[in-house]
Amino acid sequence: MPETRAITGNGAIAEAMRQIAPDVVAAFPITPSTQIIEDFAGFVADGKVDTELITVESEHSAMSACIGASAAGGRVMTATSANGLALMWEMLYVAAGMRQPILVAVVNRALSAPINIHCDHGDSMGARDAGWIQIYAENNQQAYDNMIMAPAIAGHADVRLPLMVCLDGFIISHSIETMQLEEDRQVQAFIGEHKAFHSLLDTANPSSWGALDLHDYYIEHKKAQQVAMANAKPVIEEVSERFGKEFGRRYELFESYRLDDAERVVVAINSVAGELKEVIDELRDEGEKVGLLKIRVFRPFPYAEIAAALKNSKIVTVLDRSTSMGAYGPLFVEICSSLYDANPRPMLYSRTFGLGGRELLLDDIRDLFEESKRYLNEGKIEKTSDFLNVRGG
């Protein structure tokens, strides 16, 4: 029987990991993701899962050990945050380049310096070009569900790419929400057996990984990663649909919330979507045509699908919870690219919020919609890019 349980986001991810039952987990603790590995260590010690848990000395070694274990044919997972993900950087590219379907729970946290332990998306957004599939979650249930879907996506024969499941540090990782944990047997049947491709331990079919690859073949291998990313999109849709049929919760590449006739739209990622929905409901009651497009899959980015979903919008506010120094926020850039060919093209602007855990309250979101109303009425955008709730401007 599925179980309704009040559990933290980290606890939910740890339960998903227990159900996925990876062969190897290699990890190093970092706030706010630590509880995932703590809970998982408890499952290992209690014999609830038969996983080789390696408590390595750093995240660089954690990802290195994951790559080794994956290349040796294992199903492999880990969890990290912020500087931990940054320390994995070199190996993230290696994992993707070697097409190892490693799964990582990224509990989003701000990068140093200055040192900060609270939520923003600077860590995973910084890794957006590393060749990993990135799936984001608004709440505990979605984080768990995304993780349950992850092995089938990453390990699909047409994909074979590593995958990050991202959830907001503290806001989701440490908040207790009531959610549904599915039955072990049903989850395991959904996930299926792990199939390793060209495993190093398959001595009957010897293979090498990561061998020197210069101007002769390197670019073909990079193109192959792009092809795999393109393949990932329909696979994510297919796995999400199968998940919906099996467990009753339906997911798409992104979530459209009261979007069909919305003139003023906010595009956002992760937990802030909950607050946005609250305000959108209030404004809808007041007769305002407002809506939300919540990103779920950021890599591969669903450009055409987003353009279609935003075709009726007149003005789009993109909320980035990270910034690209010297450039627009990463999500804004993608939304601009999505809408470049749209005719008519909606008005577009960018707002950066929540870096290092700065709050965005319901009143702030109301102000945001007020601003978009004014811009729409005036027919012009005063500030294309700005920070919300920041001192000095």
Add this chain to the structure above:
Amino acid sequence: MKTVFARTAVLKDCSTHYCPGCGHGIAHRLVAEAIDELGIQGRTIGIAPVGCSVLLYDYIDVDCIEVAHGRAPAVATGMKRTNPDKIVFSYQGDGDLASIGAAEILHAGHRGEQLTVIFINNAVYGMTGGQMAPTTMLNQVTTTSPKGRSAVEQGYPLQVSEVMAVLPGVVYVERTALDGGAGVRKTKKAIKHAFELQVEGAPGLALVEVLSPCPTYWRMPPAKAMKRIREEMSKFFPVGRLKG
């Protein structure tokens, strides 16, 4: 009225965030006393680690820099080479120095950097909530070794001082224990000596490993934690001067 006790000048007038019975407060005070007694407050730069003592700069009144986990000896290298007249010290826990920063401390010693390193070994990752460290004792229960550390599964505790002492570029290594009055006095002497060596221009790195109690994540009262250092930890991590 005669003053019989005064706050160490180099220690800021505030209370710390440390748990009751933690060794960091004592170790901070000893570092501050050493800096004060050597008259080097104005030319000392401290490097704060990632770990429980991440807020070192709130307590010790010298210029400080906060760096990424484990990188203190590498940053200290750049700092000391740029400012050879300054006294540069790093203060690092076992997660920082013995785990994620093992390469940095080893190579600072290997290059013979003229640095003072205070290494607090409490055999557990404190700040993230009590996970197993490389220095965790065999059979010690932590959140990532719920059945106790096993040599077969997780290896033996890492003896950093013994490793560092064999490097020609390391001029002084001493291991002390905050396990009571005598241990605190010995630790003070060792820390002061490690700073003195740098002041005198000794040609290499000076390291003091301080066995320090963590009652919270050893899950025992402070007095028992002190006793554990004496009776258990110092068996595997013997105190005394290893070099210099």
